[in-house]
Amino acid sequence: MLFQDVVSRWPMILNGVMLTIGLSFVAIGLGIVLATLMSAWRSLAGAWAGYIVDAYVELMRNTPFLVQLFMIFFGLPQIGIRMNGLEASLLAMTLNLAAYATEIIRAGVDSIHKSQVEAGLALALSRRQVFQYVILQPAFARVWPALSSQFVLMMLASSICSFVSVQELSGTAAIIEADTFRSFETYIVVTVVYLLLALTLKLFLNWLGHKIFPQVSGLARLDAKAEAA
Amino acid sequence: MTTFGWPEAYFILRAASWTLALTAIAFVIGSLIGGVFAIMRLSRIKLLRRFAAGYILVVQSIPVLMVLFMSYYGLSAAGVELPPFLAASASLAVYASAYLAEIWRGSIESVPRQQWEASASLALTTSQQYRYIILPQALRISLPPTVGFLVQLVKNTSIVQVVGFVDLMRAGMLVNNATYQAFQIFTLVAAIYFAICFPLSRLSRHLEKVMNASRSH
Numbered sequence: 001m002l003f004q005d006v007v008s009r010w011p012m013i014l015n016g017v018m019l020t021i022g023l024s025f026v027a028i029g030l031g032i033v034l035a036t037l038m039s040a041w042r043s044l045a046g047a048w049a050g051y052i053v054d055a056y057v058e059l060m061r062n063t064p065f066l067v068q069l070f071m072i073f074f075g076l077p078q079i080g081i082r083m084n085g086l087e088a089s090l091l092a093m094t095l096n097l098a099a100y101a102t103e104i105i106r107a108g109v110d111s112i113h114k115s116q117v118e119a120g121l122a123l124a125l126s127r128r129q130v131f132q133y134v135i136l137q138p139a140f141a142r143v144w145p146a147l148s149s150q151f152v153l154m155m156l157a158s159s160i161c162s163f164v165s166v167q168e169l170s171g172t173a174a175i176i177e178a179d180t181f182r183s184f185e186t187y188i189v190v191t192v193v194y195l196l197l198a199l200t201l202k203l204f205l206n207w208l209g210h211k212i213f214p215q216v217s218g219l220a221r222l223d224a225k226a227e228a229a
Numbered sequence: 230m231t232t233f234g235w236p237e238a239y240f241i242l243r244a245a246s247w248t249l250a251l252t253a254i255a256f257v258i259g260s261l262i263g264g265v266f267a268i269m270r271l272s273r274i275k276l277l278r279r280f281a282a283g284y285i286l287v288v289q290s291i292p293v294l295m296v297l298f299m300s301y302y303g304l305s306a307a308g309v310e311l312p313p314f315l316a317a318s319a320s321l322a323v324y325a326s327a328y329l330a331e332i333w334r335g336s337i338e339s340v341p342r343q344q345w346e347a348s349a350s351l352a353l354t355t356s357q358q359y360r361y362i363i364l365p366q367a368l369r370i371s372l373p374p375t376v377g378f379l380v381q382l383v384k385n386t387s388i389v390q391v392v393g394f395v396d397l398m399r400a401g402m403l404v405n406n407a408t409y410q411a412f413q414i415f416t417l418v419a420a421i422y423f424a425i426c427f428p429l430s431r432l433s434r435h436l437e438k439v440m441n442a443s444r445s446h
Contacts, residue, residue: 062380062426063419064387066398071419074411152290159292160388170294177302184303191295198290 005180006189016172017193023168024155024201027090031097031154032147036136038098039105043131053102060099065157068092073164089161097154104146108139141213148205152198159194169193233410238417244400245421251386251396254318256379259325266330268359271337281330288327293385296320301392317389317396324385328378336371337363373437380426380433387422397421 042053060068073088083091112135120130140147162171173190177183231237269281288296300323301316311319340363348362390399401418405411 058427058430059423062384062430063422064384064398066387066390067401067415067419067422070402070411071415074405075415076412078410078412156290156292159294162294163391170292170298173298181306183306184299187295187298187303191291191299194291194295195287202290 002182003185003189005182006176006185009176009179012172012176013169013190013193016167016169016190017197019166019168020155020158020197023086023089023093023158023161023166024151027093027097027154027158028151030090030094031101034094034098035101035105038102039109039136040131042102042106043109043135044127057099057102060096061103065092065096066160066163068096069160069164085161085164085166088164089158089166093154093158093161096157097150100150100154101147104143104150105136105139107146108143109135111142112139137213141209144205144209144213148202148209151205152201155201156194156198169197231407233404233408233413237404237408237414241397241400241404241414241417242421244395245397245425247395248383248386248397248422249425251314251317251321251389251394252379252383255321255325255386256382258318258322259329259382262322262326263329263333266326267333267337270330270334285327285330288323289331293320293324294388294391296323297388297392313389313392313394316392317386317394321382321386321389325378325382328381329375332374332378333367333371336367336374339370340366369440373433373440376429376436377433380429383425383429384422 038053038056042050069088069092072083072092073085076083116134116138117130120134121127125133158168159170161168162174165171167175169190173186176190177186180186266281266284269277270285272278272281297317297320300320301311301313304311304316344362344366345358348358353361386396387398389396390402393399395403397418401414405414408414
């Protein structure tokens with residue numbers, strides 16, 4: 001096995017890594033915002049808003065990411081919406097992640113007891129304030145671990161974006177493989193890079209969770225205690 | 230130029246059976262490997278526990294696409310020529326095994342400890358404990374998440390088109406290359422995937438409700 005042909009192309013690999021990270025972070029950021037908006041809309045608007053959000057979530061969760069990506073990249077131009085591979089990838093990743101995140105946040109929102117909401121209203125908070133401070137923030141803190149693993153899965157799924165010729169990590173792998181004919185070595189190296197990326201992202205999200213939800217560790221401990229009891 | 234009509238739609242629909250076959254094979258092989266790893270993960274021997282934990286962590290932290298590439302391009306370059314269907318089944322089975330192992334480990338662990346202790350005091354061996362006491366209960370607990378994972382597996386079969394295997398996704402792409410009516414074609418492809426996955430999702434949720442109801446009694 002000759003790894004030097006592959007390893008000597010490390011600047012290309014690094015570029016691929018940067019694009020994978022960039023794609024993932026933008027999609028995660030936009031996905032969270034979209035998911036939060038949909039959760040708010042579901043909670044605050046009427047029943048039909050709930051039906052629309054549910055339909056969207058079910059539709060996205062029960063079709064493959066690849067089909068969604070191709071629908072955006074190949075299908076939308078037919079009705080006049082044209083975008084390049086990178087834009088299509090970002091849109092597909094955002095829409096896909098938003099659906100999963102909405103479902104996860106819903107579980108968190110459901111875990112907030114009704115008495116909390118009543119207490120908030122009794123303190124003369126507006127419905128919006130109650131949603132933001134009493135429901136959404138504690139819900140987020142509670143489901144952060146589930147969200148984190150969904151983010152890691154999304155980062156891994158971004159490898160599929162190479163099918164619409166985006167030169168992220170797996171797209172770079174295809175180029176290196178074509179250049180060097182060292183398929184096995186190429187994919188081993190790139191797989192190890194993905195592994196390191198995923199583990200780093202996991203650690204980072206863990207750290208971030210403790211940072212933005214200082215009460216999260218306390219809450220999680222409480223949950224664990226309640227479960228053990 | 231051909232247009233997208235009934236014959237093309239029928240071609241896509243027929244390819245869906247390959248998606249189902251691939252899912253079934255990957256699930257069966259993945260279950261066997263995953264079951265072994267689940268039990269290894271809970272073994273009394275530290276080395277086995279570590280090894281299983283490492284396997285699960287690694288497979289869950291790399292894209293399925295890389296597993297597929299490694300088994301298809303990688304092994305063929307190393308002189309082992311795998312036909313697309315085998316490479317696809319093997320890599321999806323590896324992917325499934327790691328997730329199933331983790332799901333089942335959780336299910337086995339959630340069987341109350343007293344069940345282990347009681348059966349040990351009845352002088353059952355470890356394999357008897359698994360066979361008669363633990364696994365029947367763990368199986369019930371594992372059913373909803375296992376069916377839920379099946380949805381992920383069906384969706385992930387869509388990437389095997391990259392090694393040239395004609396599944397539902399590949400059929401859609403082939404028809405698209407001939408007709409350029411991507412919007413209609415991928416709507417149909419998405420609808421077929423949805424028709425497979427949605428009932429499974431609902432079944433998983435239904436099972437979860439049923440199990441919870443019986444546990445709270």
